[in-house]
Amino acid sequence: MTPESISVLIVDDQSGVRYLLDIIVREEGHKVYTAENGMEAVEMVRSVHPDLVFMDVRMPVMSGLEALVKIKKMAPATQVVIMTAYGAEETVEAAMRGGALTCIAKPFDVEEIKDFLQEFCWKRASLPSCTDGACCG
Numbered sequence: 001m002t003p004e005s006i007s008v009l010i011v012d013d014q015s016g017v018r019y020l021l022d023i024i025v026r027e028e029g030h031k032v033y034t035a036e037n038g039m040e041a042v043e044m045v046r047s048v049h050p051d052l053v054f055m056d057v058r059m060p061v062m063s064g065l066e067a068l069v070k071i072k073k074m075a076p077a078t079q080v081v082i083m084t085a086y087g088a089e090e091t092v093e094a095a096m097r098g099g100a101l102t103c104i105a106k107p108f109d110v111e112e113i114k115d116f117l118q119e120f121c122w123k124r125a126s127l128p129s130c131t132d133g134a135c136c137g
Contacts, residue, residue, distance in 0.1 A: 010032060056106075
């Protein structure tokens with residue numbers, strides 16, 4: 001059981017990946033939003049201010065790395081996890097430079113995602129609380 005519920009945005013152009021992550025995140029007790037590409041992700045972050053984003057790298061319209069930069073500029077407290085089936089070192093380095101919390105390889109392990117969510121929430125809960133809602137996680 002996690003200490004608090006968070007809002008999570010799942011961004012992937014593959015509906016099966018969005019569906020699987022949606023189920024995992026909901027089962028862990030969190031609110032879920034989804035987007036199909038980076039442009040939709042940026043708009044969702046602007047409107048719903050999620051705590052955490054799971055985002056694919058290769059997507060149509062706007063890539064995950066492009067969206068990452070826009071999201072971190074607009075909402076620095078929103079944490080972004082980049083997901084990629086193409087674990088090229090350059091991609092991981094670019095994601096980390098862009099402000100990603102971490103990168104995970106696809107296909108991912110369901111238990112690893114659950115463990116990540118629990119650890120993320122515990123770390124977040126242990127931060128000093130803030131009054132303006134702009135705490136970094």
